[in-house]
Amino acid sequence: MVRKVVLTGDRPTGPLHLGHYVGSLRNRVELQETCEQFVMLADIQALTDNMERVTLVQESIIEVLLDYFAVGIDPAKTTIFVQSALPALAELTVHLLNITSFERVRRNPTVKQEIQERNYGESATAGFVIYPVSQAADILAFKTDIVPAGADQQPMIELANETARRFNRLVNAPVLKECEGMIPDVGRLPGTDGKAKMGKSLRNAIYLGDTEDTILDKVKRMFTDPGHLRVEDPGKTEGNVVFTYLDAFDPDRAAVAELKEHYRRGGLADSVVKRRLSEVLVELLRPMRRRRLEYAKDRGYLECVLREGTSKARAVADRTLAQVRDALGVNYFSGLLNSR
Numbered sequence: 001m002v003r004k005v006v007l008t009g010d011r012p013t014g015p016l017h018l019g020h021y022v023g024s025l026r027n028r029v030e031l032q033e034t035c036e037q038f039v040m041l042a043d044i045q046a047l048t049d050n051m052e053r054v055t056l057v058q059e060s061i062i063e064v065l066l067d068y069f070a071v072g073i074d075p076a077k078t079t080i081f082v083q084s085a086l087p088a089l090a091e092l093t094v095h096l097l098n099i100t101s102f103e104r105v106r107r108n109p110t111v112k113q114e115i116q117e118r119n120y121g122e123s124a125t126a127g128f129v130i131y132p133v134s135q136a137a138d139i140l141a142f143k144t145d146i147v148p149a150g151a152d153q154q155p156m157i158e159l160a161n162e163t164a165r166r167f168n169r170l171v172n173a174p175v176l177k178e179c180e181g182m183i184p185d186v187g188r189l190p191g192t193d194g195k196a197k198m199g200k201s202l203r204n205a206i207y208l209g210d211t212e213d214t215i216l217d218k219v220k221r222m223f224t225d226p227g228h229l230r231v232e233d234p235g236k237t238e239g240n241v242v243f244t245y246l247d248a249f250d251p252d253r254a255a256v257a258e259l260k261e262h263y264r265r266g267g268l269a270d271s272v273v274k275r276r277l278s279e280v281l282v283e284l285l286r287p288m289r290r291r292r293l294e295y296a297k298d299r300g301y302l303e304c305v306l307r308e309g310t311s312k313a314r315a316v317a318d319r320t321l322a323q324v325r326d327a328l329g330v331n332y333f334s335g336l337l338n339s340r
């Protein structure tokens with residue numbers, strides 16, 4: 001049986017956090033057992049809003065790779081590669097841009113929100129606005145079946161599928177393939193301050209590499225129910241980040257249900273719930289941190305993983321680009337000019 005192809009990626013702009021874990025990393029660890037999985041370090045996409053921080057992006061490649069090892073992504077089962085080493089993706093992007101309407105790109109809700117969050121206004125660059133088309137190229141280059149990603153990536157997946165259909169109709173051949181998103185149903189993990197999104201610049205994230213002390217400190221300062229002033233008061237569990245996290249991470253569902261009931265009734269201190277969450281998170285993250293530190297010691301091995309993964313991924317993307325060029329009929333002169 002042919003295995004399904006999985007492709008996903010992360011922008012290397014710093015280490016990964018619990019939001020990434022819930023949104024996608026957790027699924028990848030399972031998918032690698034049964035699928036042909038590719039994971040991309042999306043440094044080119046990271047540059048769409050980091051042209052002044054190229055060094056940060058380049059250095060973060062290793063940070064994110066360490067996070068992959070930390071959660072259990074295994075390079076023997078998953079091909080890990082660096083986007084900038086695959087020029088085929090850039091050319092594919094250009095061809096896809098020609099069959100995507102400008103208005104279609106401008107309507108992308110995730111990009112709109114990012115432009116707002118970053119206060120770009122009218123100065124959003126063309127490269128930033130069209131990055132979903134580049135992401136469609138990433139997805140389509142690998143003949144992807146499944147994209148495990150957070151809910152904010154759904155519009156990108158839809159665009160990729162629309163683009164595949166439009167391309168195939170144009171060339172009248174099934175060259176590109178449609179895919180499915182694998183979006184976790186827990187929804188997006190809020191930041192520790194209760195804001196909708198966990199983010200580096202928002203300083204409300206718990207990182208996979210955080211030490212025990214840092215975790216305890218972040219949990220201690222976590223947003224709960226502002227109306228829960230005295231221990232005896234009944235408290236709200238919805239919108240209470242501590243409970244949202246317990247829902248996402250505590251394997252003991254019954255204990256969580258009991259805590260919730262007690263909290264709503266009144267008489268349960270925030271500090272008790274926080275202590276439980278600290279235990280759960282420390283237990284989850286301790287082995288990750290250990291693996292992270294272990295792998296960080298061997299830079300040579302890390303580079304070797306990237307070299308091998310990238311060379312395998314490059315062959316796949318090159319093959320798809322060759323098919324796309326063929327289907328479009330742009331191969332005649334470049335073939336002539338390249339032959340020796």
Ligand code: TRP
Pocket residue numbers: 007008009010011040042045135138139147149153
């Ligand atoms: N946009 C994704 C993010 O911000 C990263 C990404 C780039 C990606 N290319 C991809 C995800 C292809 C899935 C598939 O995290």
